Amino acid sequence: MTQPDLTFDEILTTTRAVRKRLDISRKVPRALLEECLELAFQAPNGSNKNLWRWIIVDDPDMVAKLGAEYRLAMGILQSGQQTSMFSDTSDSREEAKLLESAYALADKIEQMPALLIPLMPGRAEGKSVVEQAAMWGSIVQAVWSFMLALRSRGLGSCWATVTSRREKEIAALLGIPYEDYTQVGMFPIAYTIGTDFRKAWRKPVAEVLRYNRF
């Protein structure tokens, strides 16, 4: 079975960063991706301007080229630069598990059935906080909705921003005018191997929530 039978709350709590369990042997139909995007586009966005642009790459040669960029971006990490996405866990075993999973994705990303690159107009560099809040706040919900829609259909993805380290090179490969668009990240897309994903650890609400003042 590829289409899991999940409640809304189950989709919210079990949509994981899928890396090892992406099935690279199975093609993903474009119609299915377009269906997921249709759903994602119902997400809120600033003044409903729909400024986003979306590129899905499913040409195997191009996927391979972008996959190579992904690996190069990971290579930069390997040579010692720490990244915030992997440094926010106090448990080093957890961190090791995460890194192992991250490199497992890098190993096979060149063979993904599809990759998604969402774009927002303008360069993030130099934007004020107000402008940045509007920019990121007009795309993140849609991307997450897309990932939830994938999950409900038996597919998975992984939010990956490491590719921003190779944004210029990726822009050149895809013909994106670098000065005019900022890439949100690169999202591998595939059916998942099995559909049983679990709830993840998060800090408890009581630890991070305050009422009425900081």
Ligand SMILES: Cc1cc2nc3c(=O)[nH]c(=O)nc-3n(C[C@H](O)[C@H](O)[C@H](O)COP(=O)(O)O)c2cc1C
């Ligand atoms: C902004 C952001 C950037 C991320 N970048 C990467 C990345 O470049 N590579 C990667 O393998 N995972 C990346 N992740 C996935 C996170 O590591 C993952 O969401 C986190 O470990 C929690 O796991 P979960 O989503 O399965 O609960 C990113 C996630 C977010 C939200």
